[in-house]
Amino acid sequence: MNVYDSSRMADVMKALGFEQTSDPQEADVIIFNTCHIREKASEKIFSELGRFKPLKKQRQAQGRDLILIVAGCVVQAESAEFMDRAKFVDIALGPQTYHRLPEMLRRLEHQRQQRLMDVDFPAIAKFDSLPSANAQGVSSFLAIQEGCDRFCSYCVVPYTRGAEYSRPMREILTEAQQLADSGTKDLMLLGQNVNAWHGEDDDGNPSDLSRLIEKVARIDGIERIRYVTSYPSDFTDDMIKMHRDIPKVMPYLHLPVQSGSDRILKKMNRRYTVTQYEDIVLKLREACPEIALSSDFIVGFPDENDCDFEQTMDLVKRVGFAQSYSFKFSPRPGTPAAAMKAQIPEEVKTKRLEALQSVLIEQHAQYNALFLGKEISVLLESKAKKEGVLLGHSPQMQNVTVKADESLLGQIVRVRITKTAATTLDGILQE
Ligand code: 5AD
Ligand code: SF4
Numbered sequence: 001m002n003v004y005d006s007s008r009m010a011d012v013m014k015a016l017g018f019e020q021t022s023d024p025q026e027a028d029v030i031i032f033n034t035c036h037i038r039e040k041a042s043e044k045i046f047s048e049l050g051r052f053k054p055l056k057k058q059r060q061a062q063g064r065d066l067i068l069i070v071a072g073c074v075v076q077a078e079s080a081e082f083m084d085r086a087k088f089v090d091i092a093l094g095p096q097t098y099h100r101l102p103e104m105l106r107r108l109e110h111q112r113q114q115r116l117m118d119v120d121f122p123a124i125a126k127f128d129s130l131p132s133a134n135a136q137g138v139s140s141f142l143a144i145q146e147g148c149d150r151f152c153s154y155c156v157v158p159y160t161r162g163a164e165y166s167r168p169m170r171e172i173l174t175e176a177q178q179l180a181d182s183g184t185k186d187l188m189l190l191g192q193n194v195n196a197w198h199g200e201d202d203d204g205n206p207s208d209l210s211r212l213i214e215k216v217a218r219i220d221g222i223e224r225i226r227y228v229t230s231y232p233s234d235f236t237d238d239m240i241k242m243h244r245d246i247p248k249v250m251p252y253l254h255l256p257v258q259s260g261s262d263r264i265l266k267k268m269n270r271r272y273t274v275t276q277y278e279d280i281v282l283k284l285r286e287a288c289p290e291i292a293l294s295s296d297f298i299v300g301f302p303d304e305n306d307c308d309f310e311q312t313m314d315l316v317k318r319v320g321f322a323q324s325y326s327f328k329f330s331p332r333p334g335t336p337a338a339a340m341k342a343q344i345p346e347e348v349k350t351k352r353l354e355a356l357q358s359v360l361i362e363q364h365a366q367y368n369a370l371f372l373g374k375e376i377s378v379l380l381e382s383k384a385k386k387e388g389v390l391l392g393h394s395p396q397m398q399n400v401t402v403k404a405d406e407s408l409l410g411q412i413v414r415v416r417i418t419k420t421a422a423t424t425l426d427g428i429l430q431e
Contacts, residue, residue: 075092076160146164155335156332172216193229194228208238225246254296376395377412
């Protein structure tokens with residue numbers, strides 16, 4: 001979501017006449033977009049800002065300026081103290097107000113000494129005021145839903161991104177069309193709880209995510225559709241059918257389970273059981289046998305004992321994941337879990353994470369090994385560091401490297417897989 005927000009901020013700046021640069025020496029404005037989901041987020045931004053202090057001073061000595069802007073959830077979460085701590089920052093804004101950047105830059109221009117902060121949750125959604133979207137490459141993100149009402153006990157999102165909000169279907173389809181027109185072939189629909197998306201079609205019929213995706217799939221130029229992140233108990237049978245029936249919907253699903261222990265899931269305020277999760281997996285695999293599953297895991301949640309952790313390991317072994325993300329529980333200020341008794345010692349968290357990750361990495365490697373010798377379709381998205389090699393993704397979202405000419409960037413090509421590892425497939429181009 002932050003990558004998407006950054007690209008939308010770039011759209012806003014572009015409309016003001018700015019151009020993007022990857023060289024800070026060249027920049028008139030630097031925007032830091034921050035994430036608060038797990039620990040060390042604010043330390044990271046303050047140390048990063050420290051690196052730019054000399055550049056700002058140097059500019060000021062030359063009678064020019066360098067405008068430093070910090071955006072995102074760290075600002076939202078630490079609003080009261082943020083400006084006091086970040087003395088060199090000119091503008092600080094939360095994730096819901098970046099559409100107001102033009103107005104803030106104008107105010108800054110008129111009152112040079114002013115420092116501005118905006119952490120509102122405005123009644124009129126920011127999406128209404130954003131300029132048209134530019135493709136972020138052949139693969140683009142599109143936010144369709146934001147915020148969350150689930151309140152998992154460990155999570156800051158409901159506090160930093162606010163209440164759940166679904167963008168209207170018409171607005172989403174317009175943005176998807178703009179992205180397709182500017183070169184997007186692969187579209188990732190985003191939402192913190194993406195399958196909570198709901199809206200109405202042009203005839204006023206109530207629609208859910210599966211109906212929305214059906215419409216997105218009709219847009220010429222969009223060839224691959226994915227969506228992230230799904231919440232298990234909101235994952236309906238219609239979504240399962242959609243995976244079976246719409247070829248543009250890629251056989252990949254990120255469905256975070258977090259823990260394999262019902263006791264811990266309850267403490268996390270995740271409203272499903274392990275059995276319910278596995279039922280969804282079973283039905284999905286029946287409907288779409290080639291689907292690749294990915295998940296998030298948290299280890300060392302308060303009061304997690306060895307038995308709970310073993311249940312997570314067992315679940316992993318039963319389900320088999322193609323990809324995954326796993327984290328040590330990180331107490332976030334203001335969330336219920338941060339205040340729970342029986343916090344788990346750091347060494348225990350580290351041990352559990354290592355044990356879990358070694359099983360998961362082995363699983364990813366085994367999953368990828370199934371593709372050895374197979375011919376698959378790959379969307380070539382970027383150049384690899386190595387000369388003459390391009391990077392892309394398979395339908396199952398695996399990273400694929402292939403020797404190919406640059407002129408093929410942006411094309412979907414056939415590739416025969418010659419080598420596999422836990423995080424990549426290597427292949428050769430087929431005629
Ligand atoms: N501690 C550790 N992991 C967390 N996540 C969210 N909040 C926390 C936290 N406090 C993880 C969850 C979520 C992913 C985006 O980040 O696994 O699915
Ligand atoms: Fe956070 Fe996801 Fe739970 Fe919402 S559903 S509170 S975003 S973990």
